[in-house]
Amino acid sequence: MIRRGVIDDLTRARPRLYLPAVRSFRIGQGFDVHPFADGRRLMLAGVEVPGARGLAGHSDADAALHAVTDALLGAIGAGDIGRHFPDSDPRHAGRASADFVRTAMGEVRARGYRVANADVTILAEAPRLAPLLDRMRAVVAELLDVPLDAANVKATRGEGLGAIGRGEGIAAQAIVLLERDDQAVGDG
Numbered sequence: 001m002i003r004r005g006v007i008d009d010l011t012r013a014r015p016r017l018y019l020p021a022v023r024s025f026r027i028g029q030g031f032d033v034h035p036f037a038d039g040r041r042l043m044l045a046g047v048e049v050p051g052a053r054g055l056a057g058h059s060d061a062d063a064a065l066h067a068v069t070d071a072l073l074g075a076i077g078a079g080d081i082g083r084h085f086p087d088s089d090p091r092h093a094g095r096a097s098a099d100f101v102r103t104a105m106g107e108v109r110a111r112g113y114r115v116a117n118a119d120v121t122i123l124a125e126a127p128r129l130a131p132l133l134d135r136m137r138a139v140v141a142e143l144l145d146v147p148l149d150a151a152n153v154k155a156t157r158g159e160g161l162g163a164i165g166r167g168e169g170i171a172a173q174a175i176v177l178l179e180r181d182d183q184a185v186g187d188g
Contacts, residue, residue: 025116026113027176028073030175037057040055044064044122044129045068055169064140064174068174069084071176073107114145115145115178116179122171137152
């Protein structure tokens with residue numbers, strides 16, 4: 001049995017004890033899909049896919065970076081890409097989707113978070129993306145300010161099922177894990 005005096009001593013000492021900051025995490029997920037369109041270049045995860053038919057969209061239609069943007073905004077409870085970069089705004093016509101990610105990252109940092117890791121999946125029947133995945137991963141890591149091993153980009157096929165499987169367009173999904181940035185918020 002603990003004596004009353006010991007409890008009182010611990011209660012008085014607690015403010016002076018070193019207690020590590022409680023880690024705070026947030027998860028966000030994003031999804032985007034665009035149909036193919038003639039006369040446009042194909043941008044995926046910030047990399048131009050040579051010789052491929054592009055995607056329809058108001059910006060550069062980079063479905064992978066749109067999904068990353070939505071995941072970042074979702075993790076901080078800030079809505080979605082359409083709220084921040086509406087396709088009705090002519091300033092976004094043809095705009096590089098990397099700009100959307102950079103802006104969302106500014107919001108993440110302003111709220112005292114940083115990206116711990118990100119995982120992106122591109123769903124496309126064609127073109128073949130395997131030769132470009134390492135470059136895409138490097139772009140995503142740079143945009144999110146994380147080490148290369150904290151970013152992942154992979155691709156999968158629709159196996160003939162649905163609009164993606166029929167080759168009508170490309171979709172992408174992204175998941176990001178944010179962690180409280182102790183350096184941004186002081187001693188935590």
